[in-house]
Amino acid sequence: MSVASESRSPLAGDVDAYLHYIAHVRRLSPRTLNAYRRDLAGFLDWLAAQGITGWTALDSQHVRQWAALQRRRGQSARSIQRRLSAVRNLCRHLIRERRLSHNPAEQVTAPKAGKRLPATLDADQVGVLLDMPADTVLARRDRAVMELFYGAGLRLAELAGLDLNQIDFAEGMVRVTGKGSKTRIVPMGRKAADALRDWLRDRSAMAEEGEQAVFVSQRGTRLSHRNIQARIRHWARVLGLPVPAYPHLLRHSFASHLLESSGDLRAVQELLGHADISTTQIYTHLDFQHLARTYDKAHPRARRRKPPQAVDDQE
Incomplete structure (x- = not known):
């Protein structure tokens, strides 16, 4: 499974190796693999457009710019989180392979997605x-x-x-x-x-x-x-x-x-x-x-203590 890109990036070989790793070592599902492949192919295309041809040239500002572009293109917060996660995990793999010395995506955060409660039947x-x-x-x-x-x-x-x-x-x-x-x-x-x-x-x-x-x-x-x-x-x-x-x-x-x-x-x-x-x-x-x-109802340390009863001075 290789990344698809209109112009083959010089970094694509490393991404292909990563995809092979998560497919055959981590054994992720085909659906997850396809999502990783799409997200990382888009990231590689953007890097190529920026003239970045080596991992050592990649820094956190590049990753932030790429994430901001996703937002401007109307991607949801959840989608941006997923794409950033793919890039972050790729970089961790590259560090293990000694292709990178640090993770430029580690400190880049996506906009928060609102919690979407699942539907249920009664x-x-x-x-x-x-x-x-x-x-x-x-x-x-x-x-x-x-x-x-x-x-x-x-x-x-x-x-x-x-x-x-x-x-x-x-x-x-x-x-x-x-x-x-x-x-x-x-x-x-x-x-x-x-x-x-x-x-x-x-x-x-x-x-x-x-x-x-x-x-x-x-x-x-x-x-x-x-x-x-x-x-x-x-x-x-x-x-x-x-x-x-x-x-x-x-x-x-x-x-x-x-x-x-x-x-x-x-x-x-x-x-x-x-x-x-x-x-x-x-x-x-x-x-x-x-x-x-x-917790407030059940834990002994969380229960409110009853106020002490007033002492009658005449007793």
């Missing part, structure tokens, strides 16, 4: 979606897909990549490979397990010989990300759901409903496979003010 809306009539093979497959999204909180890539040997009905568990090739084991819930059993009774008649994917298309091969998204949108329309439905909407709803019921933020973090608890807070509509209120 329990009744989830019920409408999951209580769909499963009277055909495809309907039983789609119900099992949606039950797993909501019952186990899976990501789209995790569900699409699920193989038969990753399902443990005896324990009611699913072993999935998440971001950064990290494996985690999550409970799938009784209804998800029942829906999955119903689908697996039909699957053998659809799947190609030797296919290991849990969910297959009518062609008998692994169900693609796009097909999964399309089928969930289809059922939302058919069932008259008032909002568009998509895989992550069910994952958001799983997290939000679980947190509302349990209040256990750490457990939800582990089930979702989040490395950072702040990500879980965004997914579940939890903010630091809520944590502060919980």
Whole structure:
């Protein structure tokens, strides 16, 4: 995977080596790799336009000018943050490779992006979606897909990549490979397990010989990300759901409903496979003010002491 540039930059070889590193050593997802490739190709084009042909000529002012240009071109704060992160990580790699002595992007900050809370379905809306009539093979497959999204909180890539040997009905568990090739084991819930059993009774008649994917298309091969998204949108329309439905909407709803019921933020973090608890807070509509209120109510050192009672001088 190489960076595309109208005029091949003399720095492109180092970027190609970095892309190879994050693809084969860090094993980032194809989607993340494509984002890195696009962002770094744009950065290289800008460097070439500035006449910068060596990494040692790059300084923090150049990076700030490039980030400011993104803003003037109407890029969102979130997009600029992502692009700066790509450049920052590239520079860290170049330092390890002794191509740079310092990181010129380290102190460059992007405009702050407002927190965008994820949409969720309420329990009744989830019920409408999951209580769909499963009277055909495809309907039983789609119900099992949606039950797993909501019952186990899976990501789209995790569900699409699920193989038969990753399902443990005896324990009611699913072993999935998440971001950064990290494996985690999550409970799938009784209804998800029942829906999955119903689908697996039909699957053998659809799947190609030797296919290991849990969910297959009518062609008998692994169900693609796009097909999964399309089928969930289809059922939302058919069932008259008032909002568009998509895989992550069910994952958001799983997290939000679980947190509302349990209040256990750490457990939800582990089930979702989040490395950072702040990500879980965004997914579940939890903010630091809520944590502060919980602390104020629960922690002995935070509780307000009762004012001392007045002493009667006559006693």
